[in-house]
Amino acid sequence: MKRDILVAVSLLVAFLFIAYAVTVKNVLGLGGAELRPLGEFYLSNAFAHEGLTSHSPEVVTAIVWNYRGFDTLFETFVFFLAIMGALSVLRLTDEQEKLVRELEATMPHRQMDLIVRATTKLVVIMIIAISASIALHGHLTPGGGFQGGSAMAVAALLLFAAFSKFTLERKGLTLKHTISAYAVGLALILATVLAPVFLYNGKVLEINLLPGEMGLFNLDVGEYLAVAFGFLTVFLVLGIPEWVFKVVLRGELND
Amino acid sequence: MISFLLAYITITLFAMLFLGIYGVATRSNLIKKIIMLNIANDAINMLFILIGYRMVFPVFPPVYEKHITFREFLEKSVDPLPQALVLTAVVIGMAMNILLTTYAIQFYRLHGTVDARDIAEVMRGDDE
Numbered sequence: 001m002k003r004d005i006l007v008a009v010s011l012l013v014a015f016l017f018i019a020y021a022v023t024v025k026n027v028l029g030l031g032g033a034e035l036r037p038l039g040e041f042y043l044s045n046a047f048a049h050e051g052l053t054s055h056s057p058e059v060v061t062a063i064v065w066n067y068r069g070f071d072t073l074f075e076t077f078v079f080f081l082a083i084m085g086a087l088s089v090l091r092l093t094d095e096q097e098k099l100v101r102e103l104e105a106t107m108p109h110r111q112m113d114l115i116v117r118a119t120t121k122l123v124v125i126m127i128i129a130i131s132a133s134i135a136l137h138g139h140l141t142p143g144g145g146f147q148g149g150s151a152m153a154v155a156a157l158l159l160f161a162a163f164s165k166f167t168l169e170r171k172g173l174t175l176k177h178t179i180s181a182y183a184v185g186l187a188l189i190l191a192t193v194l195a196p197v198f199l200y201n202g203k204v205l206e207i208n209l210l211p212g213e214m215g216l217f218n219l220d221v222g223e224y225l226a227v228a229f230g231f232l233t234v235f236l237v238l239g240i241p242e243w244v245f246k247v248v249l250r251g252e253l254n255d
Numbered sequence: 256m257i258s259f260l261l262a263y264i265t266i267t268l269f270a271m272l273f274l275g276i277y278g279v280a281t282r283s284n285l286i287k288k289i290i291m292l293n294i295a296n297d298a299i300n301m302l303f304i305l306i307g308y309r310m311v312f313p314v315f316p317p318v319y320e321k322h323i324t325f326r327e328f329l330e331k332s333v334d335p336l337p338q339a340l341v342l343t344a345v346v347i348g349m350a351m352n353i354l355l356t357t358y359a360i361q362f363y364r365l366h367g368t369v370d371a372r373d374i375a376e377v378m379r380g381d382d383e
Contacts, residue, residue, distance in 0.1 A: 004281045015273045022269065023262040031261045033310045039334035046335070047319060059317035059335040064342060075346050082350035086357035142316065146346055234353060238360065245364050 042067075054216050056139050065216055073193055076223065080186065083230045090237045096248050103244045104166065112162045120162035127155040135224035139216040145223025152224070153231035165239040178233045185225030192218040257310065265305065271298035285359045285369040289352070296348045300341050307337035 021027045035043070046062035047055065054065040064072050092100065111117065135148025159168060192215055275295025279288050308314070309331075317335035319328065363369050366377045 007280050008277060011273045011277050015269060018269055019266050022265050028265075028306055030265060030305065030308075031258055031310050035309065035329070035332075036334060036336075039307070039336055040329065042335055043317065043329055043332055044325075057319035059319070059332075060338045060342065063335055063339040068339065068343075071343055075343050078347055079350045082354045085354050089357050089361050142318065144342075146342075150349075234357070238357075242364070249364055 054139065056216060058139070058141060060142070061139055061144065061216070072219075073189070076186070076189055076226065079227070079230065083182070083234060086234050087237065092248065099248055100240060100244055103247060104241070107241070107244075109164065109166065111164050111167060116162050120158055124155045124158055127151060127158070131155065131224075131228075135220055136217070138220040145220045146227050148220075148224045149227025149231070152228035153235070156228070156232045156235060160235060160239055165236065168236075173232075173236075175233065175236050178229045178236060181229040182226055182233060185222045185227075185229060188222030189219060189226065192222060261310075265302075268298045268302050268305065271295070272302075283371040285362070285371065285374075288371075289355050289359065292355075293348070293352065296344075300344055300348075303337040303341045303344075307334035309333050 022030070042063055043059060046059045046066065047057065054062055056062040056065060112120075131148045131151035133148075134143040134151060135145050138144035138148065195215070272295050275291045275293075275298060278291025279295070282288055282291065311331055313331065315323065315328065315332045317332050317338070323331075359369050362374065366374070368374065368377070
């Protein structure tokens with residue numbers, strides 16, 4: 001308890017100091033009407049810089065594509081590593097998976113009301129349409145693969161809540177299928193990234209990534225697939241009921 | 256008035272940041288720690304976006320459009336670079352979130368607790 005107060009007081013002193021520096025002395029340079037030189041460079045050169053560019057009217061996307069392509073690529077790698085880390089922690093052996101399936105078959109089949117299910121069906125269709133629009137227009141308007149994929153994952157979560165995990169699995173959305181779709185998305189991203197190596201004789205460091213709208217569109221679709229199905233994979237593993245997991249992991253029989 | 260509002264928002268964001276650090280340092284529940292880490296993360300992202308903002312009217316998003324001339328665009332558009340940086344930070348934050356939450360859940364399933372003090376005890380018990 002005494003240590004908590006010590007932490008609170010020291011953080012409060014730091015906060016007061018920073019608040020004074022930011023508001024009175026304005027060290028961050030907030031509230032100026034003029035543009036910073038770097039921002040002006042990007043705003044004026046993002047659309048038509050010399051050499052090969054993405055020709056994207058959206059300046060943020062153009063920065064990410066023209067100047068920070070490897071940043072975007074390794075961001076996908078970080079996401080991949082996180083999903084693989086989660087899966088390797090939550091993974092089960094074959095016998096354990098068989099046991100999980102047997103235990104799940106004994107459970108009563110639960111899902112929500114007819115009203116909730118009917119509404120969810122409508123809403124999910126709309127969410128999927130919007131997420132596809134966000135992802136496929138990512139090179140023209142704000143948004144992109146990751147944002148669209150996250151919206152798609154929300155639709156999947158809604159289905160989880162209103163229907164059950166078993167309904168989805170009976171419709172063919174098993175772990176194997178989602179991992180395969182995730183792999184397809186990653187393969188599309190990798191193909192987009194490796195294309196310049198073959199098209200321009202290995203000058204990958206000079207021109208960053210595939211230029212033009214086609215490359216951006218491919219990366220958008222790949223990222224959309226990868227993010228949506230990566231999330232869905234984790235949700236499917238986490239969707240196994242708590243007591244089933246406890247029985248399997250601890251070897252205890254429930255009472 | 257507008258400068259007061261800007262100072263108010265900035266101070267609020269810094270307060271959120273320090274509140275998040277305080278929560279991570281003092282709470283012993285892992286889930287609460289993760290929530291506070293997220294609050295600090297989002298406060299930093301918002302600060303980045305705020306740094307890119309410009310005090311002009313009307314202010315445009317950094318998207319080229321047909322009915323705006325280029326000079327007008329340069330005068331009225333916000334700084335796009337902080338937005339591009341935050342775009343990466345959001346994805347990294349999401350990945351971090353997935354990993355931390357998974358570890359917390361798995362620890363709860365194996366040992367029945369997410370309290371940091373109990374975790375220390377469980378670990379000590381495993382060694383003996």
